Amino acid sequence: MARIIIDPEVCKGCGICVSVCPIKILKISNIVTNKAGYFVAEVVEDKCIGCCSCAIMCPDSAISVLKQ
Ligand code: SF4
Numbered sequence: 748m749a750r751i752i753i754d755p756e757v758c759k760g761c762g763i764c765v766s767v768c769p770i771k772i773l774k775i776s777n778i779v780t781n782k783a784g785y786f787v788a789e790v791v792e793d794k795c796i797g798c799c800s801c802a803i804m805c806p807d808s809a810i811s812v813l814k815q
Pocket residue numbers: 753757758759760761762763764765787788804805806807808809810
């Protein structure tokens with residue numbers, strides 16, 4: 748098991764993490780926005796396998812993966 752932390756002040760909502768997650772547990776929120784006005788990524792299902800694909804591919808290093 749693992750979980751990720753997405754920094755809402757760094758994420759710009761590009762959706763790359765959403766597209767690379769192999770188990771499709773990420774989405775771009777239509778509720779939460781950061782100070783810059785972007786819709787940010789969020790976890791929709793607590794089933795992260797800790798593959799780190801999202802963190803590696805995020806162009807802004809907004810994602811941290813915590814292995815549990
Ligand atoms: S790849 Fe990074 S910047 Fe893009 S939506 Fe995901 S967390 Fe946000």
